[in-house]
Amino acid sequence: xxxxxxxxxxxxxxxxxxxxxxxxxxxxxxxxxxxxxxxxxxxxxxxxxxxxxxxxxxxxxxxxxxxxxxxxxxxxxxxxxxxxxxxxxxxxxxxxxxxxxxxxxxxxxxxxxxxxxxxxxxxxxxxxxxxxxxxxxxxxxxxxxxxxxxxxxxxxxxxxxxxxxxxxxxxxxxxxxxxxxxxxxxxxxxxxxxxxxxxxxxxxxxxxxxxxxxxxxxxxxxxxxxxxxxxxxxxxxxxxxxxxxxxxxxxxxxxxxxxxxxxxxxxxxxxxxxxxxxxxxxxxxxxxxxxxxxxxxxxxxxxxxxxxxxxxxxxxxxxxxxxxxxxxxxxxxxxxxxxxxxxxxxxxxxxxxxxxxxxxxxxxxxxxxxxxxxxxxxxxxxxxxxxxxxxxxxxxxxxxxxxxxxxxxxxxxxxxxxxxxxxxxxxxxxxxxxxxxxxxxxxxxxxxxxxxxxxxxxxxxxxxxxxxxxxxxxxxxxxxxxxx
Ligand code: NAD
Numbered sequence: 255x256x257x258x259x260x261x262x263x264x265x266x267x268x269x270x271x272x273x274x275x276x277x278x279x280x281x282x283x284x285x286x287x288x289x290x291x292x293x294x295x296x297x298x299x300x301x302x303x304x305x306x307x308x309x310x311x312x313x314x315x316x317x318x319x320x321x322x323x324x325x326x327x328x329x330x331x332x333x334x335x336x337x338x339x340x341x342x343x344x345x346x347x348x349x350x351x352x353x354x355x356x357x358x359x360x361x362x363x364x365x366x367x368x369x370x371x372x373x374x375x376x377x378x379x380x381x382x383x384x385x386x387x388x389x390x391x392x393x394x395x396x397x398x399x400x401x402x403x404x405x406x407x408x409x410x411x412x413x414x415x416x417x418x419x420x421x422x423x424x425x426x427x428x429x430x431x432x433x434x435x436x437x438x439x440x441x442x443x444x445x446x447x448x449x450x451x452x453x454x455x456x457x458x459x460x461x462x463x464x465x466x467x468x469x470x471x472x473x474x475x476x477x478x479x480x481x482x483x484x485x486x487x488x489x490x491x492x493x494x495x496x497x498x499x500x501x502x503x504x505x506x507x508x509x510x511x512x513x514x515x516x517x518x519x520x521x522x523x524x525x526x527x528x529x530x531x532x533x534x535x536x537x538x539x540x541x542x543x544x545x546x547x548x549x550x551x552x553x554x555x556x557x558x559x560x561x562x563x564x565x566x567x568x569x570x571x572x573x574x575x576x577x578x579x580x581x582x583x584x585x586x587x588x589x590x591x592x593x594x595x596x597x598x599x600x601x602x603x604x605x606x607x608x609x610x611x612x613x614x615x616x617x618x619x620x621x622x623x624x625x626x627x628x629x630x631x632x633x634x635x636x637x638x639x640x641x642x643x644x645x646x647x648x649x650x651x652x653x654x655x656x657x658x659x660x661x662x663x664x665x666x667x668x669x670x671x672x673x674x675x676x677x678x679x680x681x682x683x684x685x686x687x688x689x690x691x692x693x694x695x696x697x698x699x700x701x702x703x704x705x706x707x708x709x710x711x712x713x714x715x716x717x718x719x720x721x722x723x724x725x726x727x728x729x730x731x732x733x734x735x736x737x738x
Contacts, residue, residue, distance in 0.1 A: 264453075434580075
């Protein structure tokens with residue numbers, strides 16, 4: 255693939271950023287440069303927001319079903335170019351091609367769900383709230399919304415927000431992660447083919463300057479953010495200062511616990527996927543594996559054996575289960591955590607530090623890594639590593655599991671494997687995280703349920719997609735009415 259300078263999409267056209275600052279985009283499997291992303295500036299953001307603002311009145315007055323028809327067309331076009339989108343995604347991100355396909359499927363599901371606008375956006379009415387007086391509340395779009403996305407799901411995450419904002423009658427500016435700009439560039443090529451009215455949907459590439467310009471802009475009504483906890487906190491605070499609506503989804507430290515009665519054989523494929531799928535770079539990835547009671551040694555041995563079986567390599571190879579990490583810098587960060595685990599006394603029972611692919615010596619690979627006898631206070635049990643590094647923390651009983659889950663600060667997801675409905679209920683009832691898997695290793699809500707955590711994993715109250723998302727993208731206007 256030739257190296258090319260990526261453009262912004264503003265007012266229905268591809269336009270070069272006015273900024274001279276750029277970043278390099280890599281194929282993480284080979285370590286070669288494949289594109290250049292502009293680090294756009296305030297002027298680029300101003301142009302995109304002005305276009306979105308200009309387009310808003312007419313788009314708002316377009317009937318919801320007509321707005322939904324653009325999404326129906328988009329869905330068909332996405333299906334036709336499904337494989338192209340998935341391959342672009344793997345090329346710039348590194349994840350295994352089958353995972354990329356799964357991600358594109360989840361992106362499309364959000365388009366499908368958003369087409370239900372004529373039901374999902376309805377308000378409500380009550381006659382006779384007092385004698386001869388009726389009351390109704392209807393949901394109105396508000397103006398221009400923006401989303402700021404992370405690198406780990408280049409296709410899906412922006413679409414937790416974009417189709418809902420648009421179909422509700424708002425206009426939109428997207429800022430993808432500067433590490434993976436190519437997937438949404440491909441997606442916006444399709445948007446361009448469908449021919450949305452000019453200015454309804456815009457994309458500005460870049461980094462912090464774009465984010466700060468969006469946060470400062472008086473014509474932006476609300477921000478949807480997904481990324482790490484420090485950035486999520488920053489976005490939440492700034493939106494408070496500037497009076498914007500905000501949903502800010504942050505990082506995670508997810509625990510997957512195995513009760514002694516769990517069916518280990520049935521569980522193993524989903525355990526391996528939980529910890530090593532997407533090379534551990536999911537906000538729903540398992541990070542701490544907790545065997546309860548006497549299952550510990552057997553679980554560790556079988557888990558390590560399954561991890562050794564995985565094929566690590568270029569995500570474009572159909573046989574690959576686990577690809578590289580996103581960048582050389584992130585690889586160094588993950589290796590640093592492994593060194594910390596060793597220094598703090600955890601037992602390294604599977605060491606992925608020296609993994610190299612002989613055909614791709616420049617790839618950003620780390621092999622599957624497992625620590626046993628990790629204690630809850632160790633750095634590797636407290637901080638988000640976001641790589642293929644598993645900490646086994648042994649627990650005597652369910653109470654210890656619940657304490658461990660509820661003491662992490664992060665509260666995104668938690669999973670339990672058991673044969674007992676009563677134990678599962680106790681777990682679901684007592685743990686803080688908002689996405690729970692029972693005999694499931696990745697507790698990922700589909701587009702028609704809300705996605706997001708609690709504690710340090712989410713700031714704001716309305717989560718991604720689900721029915722509630724229409725509340726985020728609309729104001730409920732209440733009319734109290736009497737006629738003489
Ligand atoms: P990140 O916070 O580094 O970046 C996210 C976005 O914020 C990017 O678009 C980036 O340009 C911007 N950004 C980064 N630093 C900034 C700063 N100082 N000021 C302004 N903008 C800034 O996150 P990432 O590394 O791209 O993504 C990985 C993180 O996202 C992990 O912590 C992961 O858990 C989290 N994540 C969470 C969810 C969820 O649903 N809670 C989903 C996916 C990813």
